[in-house]
Amino acid sequence: MRDDTTGLLGRRRERDALDGLLRDVSDGRxxxxxxHxxxxxxxxALLDYLVERAGHFRVVRAAGVELESDIAYSALQQLCAPLLPHLDRLPEVQRTALSTAFGLxxxxxxxxxxxxxxxxxxFAEAASEKPLVCVVDDVQWLDRHSGLVLAFVARRLDAESVALVLASRTPWNKDLPELRIDGLGDADAHALLGSVLVGSVDSRVRDRIVAETHGNPLALLELPKDLSPAELAFGFGGHSTSLAGRVEEGFRRRxxxxxxxxxxxxLAAAVEPVGDVPLxxxxxxxxxxxxxxxxxxxxEGLLEVGSRVRFRHPLVRSASWRSAEPGELRQVHAALAQVTDPQLDxxxxxxxRAHAAVGPDExxxxxLERSADRALARGGRSAAASFLERAAILTPDPKKRSARTIAAARARLDAGATSDVPDLLAAAELGPLGPLQRADLExxxxxxxxxxxxxxxSGPLHAAAGRLADLDAAAARQTYLEALGSAVHAGRLGGADALRSTAEAARGLPAGDDPAGLFLTGLITWSLDGYAPAVPRFAAALEAVTSDDDMELLWLAAxxxxxxxxxxAWDRLARQGLDYARRLGALPILLTALSYRTSSLIFSGRFADAQGLADESITVAESTGRQGPLAxxxxxxxxxGREAQALExxxxxxxxVTELGVGRLLGITGYAKAVLHNGLGNFEAALRAARFSAEYPDLSSYGWSLSELVEAASRAGDLDTAMEARDRLAERTSAAGTPxxxxxxxxADxxxxxxxxxxxxAAIEHLGGGRLGLLQARARLLYGEWLRRANRRGDARVVLRAAHDAFATMGAEAFEDRAGRELVATGETVRKRSTGVRDDLTPQEAQIARRAIDGLTNPEIAAALFLSxxxxxWHLRKIFNKLGITSRRELAAALGDSGRP
Incomplete structure (x- = not known):
């Protein structure tokens, strides 16, 4: 039945959900x-109900508009504009980013x-004064960048007293809480239909109309208005178009x-999507x-013009737009272009102007090309691509048209819309291309x-670099570096020939003395001349990576x-990359830096800190709609040493990785499996995994695999394999010469x-110093095992106890158990394993606690974990309550072994 206070018919389930949402926000969540x-x-109508019920809240609204879907941040700016007085409260880097995106x-x-x-x-700053309700309608028409930002914010909202409610025609984001909106129930649908039917209509016809509309309120209200008495007598079946199409067609007739x-x-109101009435x-x-x-x-109830223009429904807007004649549509666009301020908008x-043009117009x-440049300056790559595509269509000169089409393809690629690029490149090839343009296209x-x-x-990049070699040496070096990077990623699945042929071609270029050029020289030497000659070149390249500008090379440098x-260098680069990426929000670099910093902390034995960064990697990836990294x-x-989890x-x-052809990661998974089984004492299984991993000299992980192979083979009794792996390892370690x-x-010796x-x-001494604590503990374990087998139980107990305690503190459970078994064999009693991070803290609370122990402020923790x-x-208060403490000073003691070692 109809709610007289809201005008809504039925919708009890939906109203209860929205009322509960407002209660939670009012309580501080x-x-x-x-x-959908x-x-x-x-x-x-439900969004209107929410706004009406949010009387004591601050409310901001926005809506996606089909005609605006190519304008970067258009919907986001509409939503945030009323909140900009709070902009000065943000950190400078965030304030600058938002101002730049909005063109301020x-x-x-x-x-x-x-x-x-x-x-x-x-949002959080605005909500600090009163709870905030953000309403976004027609999400299916949001511009891409507004959608990405709102999806990120939606995943990170927690304790700010903010409601974000979005409506779309189809499910928008599978990770967000959702509420499916279906048609009205039969009783409510009949009541609504009766409010618009004139005269007596057979009950069976009414039933058929309700069934055919599936209780859709707009269809129930609008479709009968276009029906003749004969159609009302027999229902309005027989249409092949969708329900929305039939409603829109009804609006078009009206x-x-x-x-x-x-x-x-x-038509002018439909084409002018901002609702600017004076304009x-x-x-x-x-x-x-x-x-x-x-x-x-x-x-007719189709349009209201007050302080803003409001259509009866978005379908009215689209009906008006789609029913216009092309000439009339161009005239409206021309008038709107003439009255739009060229400085302000x-x-x-x-x-x-582009849509008013009759034909090519330089x-x-x-x-439009200048608009694309402005869009790129704000980070709007999709918008830039749209401007450039339209510019190409209007470009009379074939050469310029091809150049603009290639630029549009590059913008689509940078925006992640790879499926759109091939057609654009095919269009560009229809025009005349100079050698440099052809190389750029490839x-x-x-x-x-x-x-x-x-x-x-690797092959396509190699070919493109070859085209560039005589045209642009710097671009050719960069492309050869990308080609070698692809071959390195392909690893055993790509074959050594691709790596070697690319390196041979790249060697013909003049050497560059910038970091990218030095890395290219190092990779060429590594690929063609072997490991030892490449070491000094790699070392020189690492020394050259000093500034933030070099962080684009982090994937290779690490x-x-x-x-x-x-x-x-590994530790320095991972720290620098992490700091840079967090400051600037550079997602690809951030995920790379998190990966290398996580593995660095694992090798140092700081598993709790490493787990925090691993969780952050998943959080960051999922917050931006990506799959969390598995490595x-x-x-x-x-x-x-968690066998079932690790093997799965x-x-x-x-x-x-096999589907993607990334063979390098196969080497890493083989190494991980060898570590797992060596820790568990399953040396035959470790031997098989390490032998597979060491079959191909993958960059960065090959040496690790050889070390695991020596340990597994020697403990499994396969001395010939152990000796052969030891000799391969010695060639590398002698050339590297680091501790x-x-x-x-x-x-290995x-x-x-x-x-x-x-x-x-000697091994234990070389591996000391803090950054390789896990490897030092493993060396102690192997030494202690040898001492026990040599029947030197007293000496063995001292060494094994140090290894066991180190593993227990780290959380290396399998190696801890292995050391424990050896200790028991010496006659020692082994204490119960430490429990690690407190079980009553959630993973996010554990991350926050660890950073608080490190001395980070709340804003610094928020920036690191992408929270407000x-x-x-709010989480710190919960942590204090769970641990029974009252201040940060007590955190380390309360967490015990789970704090920083």
Whole structure:
């Protein structure tokens, strides 16, 4: 039945959900809800109900508009505009990012993560005065960047007193709480239908109409208005179009019955999506349409013109737009372009001019190209691509047209819309292309191949680099570096020939002295001349990576540091990359930095901190709609010794990386499996895994695999395999010469020597210093096992106790158990394993607690974990209550072994 206070018919379930949401927000929590249902089912009415019920809240609203879906951040700016007085409260980097995205200031293109943090902070600051309700309708028409930022914010809202409610025609995001909106129940549908039917209509016809509309309120209200008495007598079945299409067609017929001036007014209102009434009237004045033209549209219930323009339903807007003749549509766009301020809103003016153009027009195409540049400056790659595509269509000169089409393809690629790129490149090839343009086109095509399948792009990138070699040496070096990177990723699945042929071609270029050039030289040497000659070149490249500008190379620099056993450079680069990516919200670099920093902390034995970063990797990936990285989780499970979990993760990763052709990761999964089984004492299984992993010299992980192979083979009794692996390892470690390399060599010598004691002692000494604590503990375990087998039980107990305690503190459960069994064999009693992080803390609370122990402030913790400071403060209060403490000073003691070692 109808609720007289709201005007809604039925909807008890939906109203209860929205009322509960408001109660939670009023109590200090944040809530997100995504409504979805077909056009006309009542989503907008429910949003109106929510706004009406939120009387003591602050409310901001926005809506996606189909015509605006190519304008970067258009919906987000509409939503945030009323909150901008709070902008000054944000950290400077977030304030600058948001101002740049909205075109308020000039600056470098902001990253989506940083913008997400800025909007999250803006919401939290606004809600600090009174609870905030953010309502977004027609999400299916949001511009891509607004959608990405809002999806990020939706996943990170927690304790800010903010409600974010979104409505779309189809499920928008599977990770968000959702509420499906269906049609009205039979009784309510019949009541609504009866409110618009005139005269007596057979009950069976009424039943059929309700059934055919599925209780859709808009269809029940609108479709009968277009039915003749005969149609009402027999229902309105027999239509093949969708329900939304039938409703829109009904609106089109009603619009067609209005006076010509009214139709033109409605068309202008449909094409001007912002709802700027003064601007609309100026355009209508140019079109010869007066204010009285709005009357018939209002009488028909199709349109209201007040302080803003409001259509009866988005289908009315689309019906008006789609029913217009092309010439009339161009005239409306031309009028709107003429009255749009070229200084305040140059992009919409260019867009209107583009749609008003009858044929090719270089002036308009140039204006669109400038709009693309502005969009790129705000980070709007999708918008830039749209501007450039339209500019290309309007470009009369074939060469310029091809150049703009290639630029549009590059923008689509940078925006992640790889499926759109091939058609654009095919269009560009229809025009005349110079040698440099052809090479540029091939490079974009190769990058698409890399984005789709990283292990298969070496050949296309190699070809593109060859085209560039005589045209642009710097671009050729960069492309050869990308080609070698693809071959490295392909690993055993790509074959050594691809790596070698690319390196041979790249060697013909003049060497570059910038970091990218130095890494290219190092990779060429590594590929063609072998490991030892490459070590000094790799070391020089690592020394050259000093500034934030070099962080784009982090993916390669960190691998190179591992390849030459430079744990100091590995630690430095991972820290620098993490700091840079968090400050700027650079997602690809952030995920790379988190991965390498996580593995660095595992090797140092700081498993609790590593787990926090591994969780953060998943959080960051999922917050931006990506799949969480498996490598960190696999590493953690393998080194902890959690067999079932690790094997399941490894099996999943092996399937995925084989499909993608990323053979390098197969080497890493083999290494992880070898670590797992060595820890568990399953040396035959470890031997099989390590032998597989060491079959191909993968950059960064090959040396690790050789070390695992020596240990597994020696403990399994396969001395020939152990000796052969030890010799391969010695070639590398002797060339690298770092303490880590020397420690690995001494340990391999100990495992294959008849007089190993001095080698064990040397290995333990070389692996000291803090960054390789896990490896040092493993060396102690092996030394202690040898001492016990030599019947030196007293000496063995001392060494094994140190290893056991270290493993227990770290949380390396399998190695701890292995050391415990050896201790028991010496006659020692082994204490119960430490429990690690307190079980009553959630993973997020554990991350916050660890960072608080490190001395980070609430805003710093919030920035690191992509939360608002208010959420961090709320979680800290919960942590204190759970631990029975009252301040940060007590955290480390309360957490015991789970705090930082």
């Amino acid at each position: 944040s809530r997100v809800l995504a409504l 249902g077909e056009a006309g089912v009542g989503k907008s 200031t000039a600056g470098p293109p902001p990253e989506i993560l940083l913008l997400g943090m800025a909007v999250l902070g803006l 619009i067609g019955g209005l006076p010509g001036e009214t139709q033109r007014l409605m 609309l009237w100026r355009a209508l004045d140019l079109l010869g349409v007066g204010p009285d033209a709005a009357g018939p549209a209002a009488s 140059p992009d919409r003016r260019a867009w209107h 002036e308009v195409a140039g204006e 490079r974009v095509r190769a990058k698409v191949a890399f984005a789709v399948n990283p292990g298969s792009a 691998m190179v540091a591992l390849e030459i056993y430079d744990d100091a 960190n989780t696999i590493f953690m499970a393998a080194h902890r 993760l490894i099996a999943t990763a092996e399937r995925e 880590w390399a020397l420690g690995a060599r001494e340990l 100990a495992l294959t020597s008849s007089a190993p004691e001095q080698h064990y002692r 400071p208010r959420t961090v403060e």
